Amino acid sequence: MKDNINGLRPERLWYYFTEICRIPRPSKKEEKIAAWLLSFGKSLGLESIQDEVGNILIRKPATAGKENVKPVILQSHIDMVCEKNSDVEFDFDNDAIQPYIDGSWVKARGTTLGADDGIGIAAQLAVLESKDIPHGPIECLFTIDEETGLTGAFGLKPGLLNGRILLNLDSEDEGQIFIGCAGGRDTVAVFDLETEDVPEGSVAYRISITGLKGGHSGDDINKGLGNAVKLLNRFLWNGSEKFFMRVSSMDAGNLRNAIAREGFAIVTVSVEQCAAFEQFAKEYTHIIKEELRTTEPLLAFSMEKTALPATLLTPDVEYWLLNALYACPHGVIEYSRDIPNFVETSTNLASVKFTDDKIIVTSSQRSSVESAKKDICDMVSSVFFLAGADIEQSAGYPGWKPDPESLILKLTVDSYKRLFRQDPQVLAIHAGLECGLVGAIYPGMDMVSFGPTIKGAHSPDERLEIESTVKFWDLLVDILNRIPE
Numbered sequence: 001m002k003d004n005i006n007g008l009r010p011e012r013l014w015y016y017f018t019e020i021c022r023i024p025r026p027s028k029k030e031e032k033i034a035a036w037l038l039s040f041g042k043s044l045g046l047e048s049i050q051d052e053v054g055n056i057l058i059r060k061p062a063t064a065g066k067e068n069v070k071p072v073i074l075q076s077h078i079d080m081v082c083e084k085n086s087d088v089e090f091d092f093d094n095d096a097i098q099p100y101i102d103g104s105w106v107k108a109r110g111t112t113l114g115a116d117d118g119i120g121i122a123a124q125l126a127v128l129e130s131k132d133i134p135h136g137p138i139e140c141l142f143t144i145d146e147e148t149g150l151t152g153a154f155g156l157k158p159g160l161l162n163g164r165i166l167l168n169l170d171s172e173d174e175g176q177i178f179i180g181c182a183g184g185r186d187t188v189a190v191f192d193l194e195t196e197d198v199p200e201g202s203v204a205y206r207i208s209i210t211g212l213k214g215g216h217s218g219d220d221i222n223k224g225l226g227n228a229v230k231l232l233n234r235f236l237w238n239g240s241e242k243f244f245m246r247v248s249s250m251d252a253g254n255l256r257n258a259i260a261r262e263g264f265a266i267v268t269v270s271v272e273q274c275a276a277f278e279q280f281a282k283e284y285t286h287i288i289k290e291e292l293r294t295t296e297p298l299l300a301f302s303m304e305k306t307a308l309p310a311t312l313l314t315p316d317v318e319y320w321l322l323n324a325l326y327a328c329p330h331g332v333i334e335y336s337r338d339i340p341n342f343v344e345t346s347t348n349l350a351s352v353k354f355t356d357d358k359i360i361v362t363s364s365q366r367s368s369v370e371s372a373k374k375d376i377c378d379m380v381s382s383v384f385f386l387a388g389a390d391i392e393q394s395a396g397y398p399g400w401k402p403d404p405e406s407l408i409l410k411l412t413v414d415s416y417k418r419l420f421r422q423d424p425q426v427l428a429i430h431a432g433l434e435c436g437l438v439g440a441i442y443p444g445m446d447m448v449s450f451g452p453t454i455k456g457a458h459s460p461d462e463r464l465e466i467e468s469t470v471k472f473w474d475l476l477v478d479i480l481n482r483i484p485e
Contacts, residue, residue: 008101012126012129017122020122021098023096026093027147028144033078041128044128051160053155056078056141056142057161060128066136067137069483071163072139072165072483074123074140075438076120076141077434079146079147081458084110085110101466102463112457116458119464119469120170127477153438164446165446166445167476171450172455173453174452174471178448180339180403181428181435182429183366183370185397187363188363188392192358192359193317193355194313196311198308198312204309205306206264207267207301208302213259213295213298215259217256217350220259226292230349233252233326236267237322245273246267247265247313247321249265250354251263251264256348257364259350268309284301320388323387324383334367338404342368347366347380348366350364368399368400370398370399377393398440400447406448408447408448414482451472
């Protein structure tokens with residue numbers, strides 16, 4: 001292990017990455033890094049502005065002989081996900097991230113590294129500072145709050161950007177060039193929580209689904225992973241059909257953009273049905289473990305007796321809730337007709353939560369086709385509407401439709417092949433990138449997204465591959481030099 005990363009190549013890229021690590025930048029708390037960026041730009045004598053939502057734009061004129069080259073926008077986001085190990089004392093609002101070298105990777109001590117998207121910021125700063133990189137006019141756009149709301153990209157206004165070519169520096173697999181992404185929208189169903197007393201002669205059980213991998217509701221939706229909401233509800237639905245089983249509570253899933261990893265419920269049956277109910281649970285455990293043995297080897301289903309709850313759902317509420325959850329689609333809905341094996345449309349049944357007086361079911365829908373996104377949102381809404389729930393939908397964000405004929409794509413692919421003697425992968429991603437919002441505000445923007453290899457993003461295991469960062473930098477410099485007039 002080596003604490004000092006400043007000796008790595010390219011020197012100025014890593015220098016600025018180290019500087020960025022010293023500046024706190026949690027999502028929605030980007031004031032310190034924004035002020036630092038404005039000061040940096042002005043110290044170089046460059047036009048540096050902050051828009052009304054907090055995004056930073058720094059413009060750099062062309063180098064000599066490149067004045068007539070088309071302007072290029074370099075874009076990254078300035079916030080980071082703030083996660084730490086439970087045994088680490090760290091204040092993300094004030095403390096500096098501590099990067100270090102571990103073999104072929106740069107990591108942080110017990111926290112997220114913030115390479116997502118700190119390495120993109122560092123690349124922009126190194127380009128802005130440079131005196132020996134040939135390039136046309138450059139606009140460096142630094143957006144806020146990408147991780148928790150896309151607030152910066154949503155707040156962009158027409159007329160701010162002059163360029164019509166954009167390089168998004170927020171991808172996480174070197175050798176992959178992205179030309180499209182999914183748009184997204186959330187659908188939330190709200191049931192009134194109506195309860196009644198527990199019948200005499202009842203026995204209570206706590207049901208648990210654990211050990212699932214979970215995963216990103218976009219990137220991992222096609223991997224055959226188990227969904228704790230669906231698995232738990234399947235047991236409850238069948239239990240209510242076979243026995244006089246009653247539901248007291250459910251708590252399954254968590255984040256709207258994550259596949260549910262765990263689920264829990266409290267149920268009751270009559271004392272006479274306990275033995276048969278316990279046998280049914282054993283049979284169900286065998287069924288789901290067999291179905292998911294390849295993708296979910298650590299899946300665990302357990303049931304144990306517990307204290308009687310104070311109340312149960314009324315039969316009507318239980319009936320409509322369990323049936324709606326069973327009917328609600330989850331997973332891939334449609335694959336692209338244009339890009340082989342690319343998920344076009346999907347939906348994630350994310351969570352079920354009980355409050356004092358409501359049952360809240362959260363789901364998220366994605367598609368790279370706007371009309372298909374609306375269709376899957378309507379499909380999910382209709383299921384819960386028929387069950388009598390109130391429906392709330394977010395405004396969502398647009399997708400970025402792939403353009404295989406993109407000029408900047410062709411240039412980027414050609415640069416990659418010339419530099420590294422191999423073909424890059426050209427892909428679309430079934431997750432959100434800010435390119436979708438930029439393209440909606442600036443129609444006709446020609447865009448690609450690329451970056452170095454980052455593993456474990458959004459976790460304390462986040463790590464940035466050193467060799468891939470060199471290739472990322474070399475590719476960026478070569479593209480800037482080859483933008484045409």
